[in-house]
Amino acid sequence: MGSLNDIGVAAGINILSAVGFLLVFAVVRIQPINDRVYFPKWYLKGTRSSPRHIGNVLSKFVNADVSTYLRFLNWMPAALKMPEPELIEHAGLDSAVYVRIYLLGLKIFVPITVLAFAVLVPVNWTSATLGDDEEGLSYDQIDKLSISNLGPGSKRFWVHIGMAYVFTFWTFYVLYHEYKVITTMRLHFLANQNRRPDQFTVLVRNIPVDPDETVGEHVEHFFAVNHREHYLSHQVAYNANALASLVKKKKGLQNWLVYYENQHAKNPEKELTIKTGLWGLWGEKVDALQHYKTTIEELCKQEDEGRQKVISDPKAIMPAAFVSFNSQWGAAVCAQTQQTSNPTVWLTEWAPEPRDVYWPNLAIPFVELSIRRLIMAVALFFLTFFFMVPIALVQSVANLDDIERVLPFLKPIIERNGPRSVIQGFLPGIALKIFLIFLPTILMAMSKIEGHVSLSGLERKTASKYFLFIFVNVFLGSVVAGTAFQQLNSFIHQSTNKIPETIGESIPMKATFFITYIMVDGWAGIAAEVLRLKPLIMFHIKNTFLVRTEQDREQAMDPGSLEFGSTEPRIQLYFLLGLVYAVVTPIILPFIIVFFGLAYLVFRHQIINVYNQQYESGAQFWPDVHGRIVTALVISQILLIGLLSTQEADQSTVALLPLPVLAIWFHYVCKGRFEPAYIKFPLQAGSKRILLISSPYITADDIHIVSNVKRELRLMFAGGHGEGHAATGKRPDAEPERVPQGRIRAPRLPQR
């Protein structure tokens, strides 16, 4: 275990690198050339249009205003300045609540730290069991501050048990209060968004086949009969893959057209010609403008034909539809009740936001869904516990001697000492690193296979899986050295109550490791996040080589988003570490507090200036966040019991047993008290509010496409024919359009 000195050195390095990142960021962000990388959100909002234009050409790229350099840390107070209601307005509730997770970390751990340093540290320090003079064993100062200093059978363990209770109840209090606040925020947010169409719309899946009617007619008849007074309209989902590729092609051509038009405007004399053959390298020379115009026109026609074909083709109709109601009350009734005696057809649920719908999963049959979930559960188990197997395989294939045998001509290169050691040293690590980089993608793919219908749901499910992975492979894997599979193997061969003992026993010894981990992953990692190195580089590469039109430049921005599925489980690791070590080795707590504080600052800045969320779920993820913190709490309590039971403190162990029971009970209380607000919609709140707008689900020429191409495309297409209308799917607060109340509006036929 490292001594205080080692930690000091590590801290120094990490603080330096973190400060370095922050300094670089401070300088880089005020250069006009990087403006689109660090303020994309404002560009997307339309409030910032281009870099500062005052001054000469150089000032377009480099900031020469010295005064701004002096205020280079300005972004920090600026990030904190925006009040929460404005933040919600600006970035959405999801983002605003997301940064509250960091705040929650501060709320939980700052008082715990104060108390732990006031009570536990002195108690540990003054116990003399691990004195340096005894036995000459290399116990270091960290251990003198930890519970290990007490020695077996000490009466002082009662202090730790008392503190475990205090910490637990404090955590309960903060969690309960936070859940309450966020529930209120959510309900308030939903109530204020009068015109959100998804509050009037229900997603209906597994529509049974009717031999005499099309899906559309069937839906209309069913709801017109069963929800007579509230049914307004519906929109069936179509499978329009072929159409989507047409749209994509047209979009590319339109971009070229804009480019050549710009060229033409700059230099009207020059003749713009292109070759019609492959990649424009050979073939007949034609006038570029003319060529693109005619091709686009041709494509428009094809598109219309395709659209007609999709609508008239029964095979393209999916057994899923969005049904809108004329009041929230009607929609709530439909979404929250069972429609027929067979619970596997006419499944209704609240429709996700238009932007939030994951189209490919709308049409999965009920039985297939349960088979998919079974397979994914088994796959997750294997992924978590056996992920080292394929990596070890890759690593052994990457063995240099094998490569030499298979590809003998590489021998001279490999035999050299330089490359050899590099490859031998790095290859195994690289295989693992690549796997870990792709892990969130893999988990997301698994969630998609499970068949959830909203992006927010996918993110939530991915986060659960990722948390399991992190807990098993990062936390347990670090505490009990060895791969997850080895652990699993040793655990099932071990006595049941030995498992918490084994883990609990090694907990104090790993404190130094985790402190280092927090500094590397938490401090430096968060500082690197604010610098956005990858988007910065990518933007400049794209800007130099690919950007031809304003639209291209907009696309090159890549504002990114919060990526709940991969970032939230990592925060949870800090909660877990904090709760586990609060009683055992309180010295770890200040490091965690610094992490939470820094991360809060950075992410608040990012959601204000950078990230562009793809959807808005109204903080629907909070029950998951809450649940995982309670899980971490239970784990910490069980491990503490395990640890104490190895310290010949049997009565004290028994005294801790009520804690996990209480924590589980607390979880159920909170679940019953708050969770319904995240699933159901209270009938009282907006009971008779009437839907006034034509929602994106029911726009007349709206064909929702189930396809595998990118979502944006589909959304763009859903709204109309060109980029100009792309926002139908993205702008739920569009101009309201009055719908005759109470009357059922027949779905309009697609116009042209």
Add this chain to the structure above:
Amino acid sequence: MGSLNDIGVAAGINILSAVGFLLVFAVVRIQPINDRVYFPKWYLKGTRSSPRHIGNVLSKFVNADVSTYLRFLNWMPAALKMPEPELIEHAGLDSAVYVRIYLLGLKIFVPITVLAFAVLVPVNWTSATLGDDEEGLSYDQIDKLSISNLGPGSKRFWVHIGMAYVFTFWTFYVLYHEYKVITTMRLHFLANQNRRPDQFTVLVRNIPVDPDETVGEHVEHFFAVNHREHYLSHQVAYNANALASLVKKKKGLQNWLVYYENQHAKNPEKELTIKTGLWGLWGEKVDALQHYKTTIEELCKQEDEGRQKVISDPKAIMPAAFVSFNSQWGAAVCAQTQQTSNPTVWLTEWAPEPRDVYWPNLAIPFVELSIRRLIMAVALFFLTFFFMVPIALVQSVANLDDIERVLPFLKPIIERNGPRSVIQGFLPGIALKIFLIFLPTILMAMSKIEGHVSLSGLERKTASKYFLFIFVNVFLGSVVAGTAFQQLNSFIHQSTNKIPETIGESIPMKATFFITYIMVDGWAGIAAEVLRLKPLIMFHIKNTFLVRTEQDREQAMDPGSLEFGSTEPRIQLYFLLGLVYAVVTPIILPFIIVFFGLAYLVFRHQIINVYNQQYESGAQFWPDVHGRIVTALVISQILLIGLLSTQEADQSTVALLPLPVLAIWFHYVCKGRFEPAYIKFPLQAGSKRILLISSPYITADDIHIVSNVKRELRLMFAGGHGEGHAATGKRPDAEPERVPQGRIRAPRLPQR
């Protein structure tokens, strides 16, 4: 281990006793004097009024018709003859579905037995490992038929593994099919009962306090606003304990009045006087008829005053109400949705049947409810694993030497040899036996504390608890000798994967024990059930000493009911035994089949002729029954894995691992597919059916009493003033009364 001979002897004894019970039953049941014991259901239905009256006085008591003795086994085919729809009509869906559990046992185990005897028994028998000549060990014939005969590492285990798969899939098939059939039966049953008031009524609990309004006004305003088009009426629950005791007193006096009127009618000359003092032993002599008439009149007045007082006293009003709607659709909407943004107030759920309501639990606040559940969960854990502790305590107190010391005057009696050995031998057993007799009552009390609001819910929760107890203490306790606490202790000190091994290993050795258990508890026990020894004796005692009026005789009948909470978990033990031993020792299966067959016969007879169910839940217990059978299946698979892993058959163990995963998945599929039909009410089915009757919840002078006295009283009172109206609570299919549709009917004020 017993040999086949031992089992033969045990079987002989038990068959004899079972046949003896049946013979006695056959003779006793046709005696007119016992008619009310064996056919109470028909008396309650009003289709049978008194014993056969033909012939002389003797024939009132003894059946002298010889021909009926010859047909003494007639009841068996008669029990099977009634077709199921008629059975549902006659005894209710609960009872009809309950006997289907036995039928399900037959459906699962008959094919499994055939297959096991065709395949597994020959395979086991021809394996020569446990030959009698080898080593002279006392392996017996039972073991030669079991899996133990194969010996470690045998290739023949693959046959057993294959059979485990076949049995599992067969069980899946039967369970799925049965679930489907019973769900259809339930929906059909509910749809046919047009006028069941609980289908239009919602129970609202946790009504928040309003400073300006009474509970009744608050409820009316809330629902009139939020469910404007469907709200019909409501009935607040009152706490009327004082009133209930008045009613009870009046009822007793009325019975005496009837008695004296009968006396007077028989012998008009005789003067009937009673003494007004204690127990009628001293005091002033008055005319009996006159006395009772005036007293009853007086009580009627008091009762009316009390009723007025209860209605006007705000303290007597409970924050719970039954709200009725003018359509099933409206009620479904209200019951299945959340009313306000705070999910802890205005909790709505489908109202239980009027007979099914458990009144004392209506008014428990939300937080108290969750605390109660926490405490009961902890209590259940201790009861299950530590129930031996208090019993051992009692037993040690009951130690004779201690008794001698405390009560020395008993010494001469105790010192005698006869009583001493009897007491020493029986006392410990008696303490345990008494505990086991009271166990269902204890568990029911725990369920009541948990705060469920319907009797059927209480029974279901009790059954879950009882099943846990039986599984731990009867099944595991028999397989691994020792108390549950010792097991728990040894299990937590044992390797996790050793637990199934330890249990699995002892499974084959306990086959003989369980065969004997099945014969004693199953065969003879069921045969004793049909004889109804306790009700028979009690009826004759009461009839001789206490019965004065026809009403008394009716009350002395005690038809009993199915007691789902205590009988169903015992059936589940047979499912568990059958599934565990199907692969291991198939010889046990025929015994289980005999049990299921006999029990089916007996219980079908009992529900037709004897039992009088207190409520009708529409087979709401089926998901529990299904879930426990799947649990038994998973347990059997895990134990088989444990057993095989001790037989040096590692690959085969791995081949079994998918089974529990599949079983758990199967459970979730069935849950998703069928369970909603037991919780929710489909909107389509009865969507616009209008409530035409005044339901028992909303009868005008209806005060529902929360009290601790017997339920019947309250129900009687709920309906009106005398016995004559007692059925309001019991007869939901009363004369329909038209209610103006669509208009809100103000709750009528109590008349009188």
